[in-house]
Amino acid sequence: MSTENDTPAGRPRGSARPGYSFDVKLWKISKTGRKSRPWRLRWVVAGEVQGDTFTTYALAESRRNELWHAMNRRGEAFEIESGLPESEVRAAAEAAEAADAEPPVRWFEFCRKYVAGRWRTGAGKTREGMADGLAAVTLAMVKRGDGVPDDEALRLAFRWGVVPANAGEEPPAEFKAAYDWVTTADRPLVDLAAPEVFEDVLYRISYKLDGTPAAGDTYKRRRRALNTALEHAVVVGELPGNPLQRARRKHVGSTDVVDRRVLVNAVQARQLLTAVSYVGSWDRCRGRRLVAFYAVLYYAGLRPAEAVGLRLSDCHLPEKGWGTLTLRETRPVSGKQWTDSGERHDRRGLKAREATSDRPVPIPPVLVAILRAHLKEFGTAKEGRVFGNERGGLVGSSTYWRVWEEAREYALPPERIDSPLAGRPYDLRHVCITRWLNAGVPIAEVARRVGNSPEVIHRRYHGCIDGHEEAANAKIAKALEEEGDTA
Structure with a gap:
């Protein structure tokens, strides 16, 4: 099997600190014969063979390039035991130290702090909508097991618990068990990145407790509440990215049009x-x-x-x-x-x-x-x-x-x-607005009187205005008559 020398051109060989070596040989990518991870990359550090397997050739080649740059461009020593470049060993140690120093933020505690931060500037309806949307997500962010309370109790317990005035108070007896479950069996916030967890999150904001689809406005309100919370988590460094931005938006039929x-x-x-x-x-x-x-x-x-x-x-x-x-x-x-x-x-x-x-x-x-x-x-x-x-x-x-x-x-x-x-x-x-429109009041004036934008009035009430088809037909007939095309 072919090898590549570990000494980069122009770099003098030096002595590495204990446990590390510059004696590195990087081998070419080979096949494993397995279907799941068919590509193998191996390299040798001070006589110790190291290796990893990959699902695609591109991933294996990308990893090989990383190791080659560590060897020949940055001139790093490799740890003999793990076979990793010194920079990767140091980064892993720092991450482990940070994890030991501060446990990951859990879902309920994140929501409690987030709601408290937005409480002062939010209207009552905004606060309630925010809590309701996050309560739906909570059903996916608690672990299931023996003795888990029913979903309605969990939802009510969460809504009570995130109200800032209730912090430190004992929950009402009727959902104390659910509150204890929400606050002790909740997942870390970072679990949102797990595909199976996030799939359940998307289900919870799209469906009611009885399994029937939620109304379009309910889905939009819940998704908006979740998206705003996740954007905040990214800003404060609790999440590397907003997973909702990668999720395809569910198509929801418009419920704005007046029946x-x-x-x-x-x-x-x-x-x-x-x-x-x-x-x-x-x-x-x-x-x-x-x-x-x-x-x-x-x-x-x-x-x-x-x-x-x-x-x-x-x-x-x-x-x-x-x-x-x-x-x-x-x-x-x-x-x-x-x-x-x-x-x-x-x-x-x-x-x-x-x-x-x-x-x-x-x-x-x-x-x-x-x-x-x-x-x-x-x-x-x-x-x-x-x-x-x-x-x-x-x-x-x-x-x-x-x-x-x-x-x-x-x-x-x-x-x-x-x-x-x-x-x-x-x-x-709705009757009043429709009456004004049918009376010929301009849309802009109707919008001003009822406190909507003209765009909203046009979108919601366009199907309720009578006589427009006849008026349009009359105008077209007149134009055809003037052109001499009528029979």
Whole structure:
């Protein structure tokens, strides 16, 4: 078998320190006769034969080039026992020393610190979405074994554990066992690089606990939460790279487009608003307090969270003519554990706008009259809010959802109750936007009034605009007539 001399041209032979030698012979690549690793590279250090096998010839040749450069370009001595160049032995020792000095960061501890770092600047909904996405990943980042709690308990325990206010506290008794498992049987963060682990991670963000595919928006939110966390891990040096960047993105059908089946006509809308007033006993006014609430969604296109935060000082309600609602804040429901105030409703600026900006929305006389009648009967709630519950507090999402569900049963025929028609209070906003577009209001003006971009309005509502096909046909027919091509 052929050999190559270890002495590079122009380099004098020197004496190596104990355990190392410059007496190195590098052999050519040969075949092993095995299918799994068919290529072998061997070399000799001070008479000791060393070797390694490779799956491809290219890998073997790359390793041979590394050893050749260590011999002839850098003039390194090789360790006799391992057969490795001195620089590789030193690097391995440093890595082992670092590993001994500091154990690898584990998944739960990384998530706890990461969430705490983003807590101050995050809205309640952002915090909850971040915790929910990482909780789904946690189901892949805990080791399985005898006595492992069910996935729902693990998910709830993680969500509780990453809230900064709960650090050092004893978990609730109902998921203490799950919390102990999450914090002691979690994997090191670096295990995300293992193909079998990361495959399970991708499954967990794509599917619900019952094994059915997650909604497109849920998948996108979870993937976004994971990606942001992994990018942070790369920045702080806990991961060499973001494995999610190498994973093919799952194709998710768009759920942004509004379903025409949810849109009610004018008669159905009036019937629904009337039915709301019949929900609950007359003296407690549970439904009557919310008639105007749903009306601002239907006539002004407000989001429910914007209506919850509406104050009397934001309303211009003249006796005659059009009025104006000047929106300044939203009160989205996040849950007490996710807000700084400890209330279920967060206090935020308008969606997709600077915190101090506002949005004036002209409102038609019919809505002005409804709001004036509402304020005359019920007055204002705490903090001067237009809408409140029976105690003057914030209108909860569970309240306006339950009232709406009962009103649908009063207003709709039995065969339509299980249909998508006005299935959510938010669908009243869709009806309002669609009505404005069909009335010919420019998309840019509609977008300004409802607090969206023109691109979003066009994408979400393009299938709900009536009459465009007929108008386009008329324009084409006119052009053909002018060209003299009509029959």
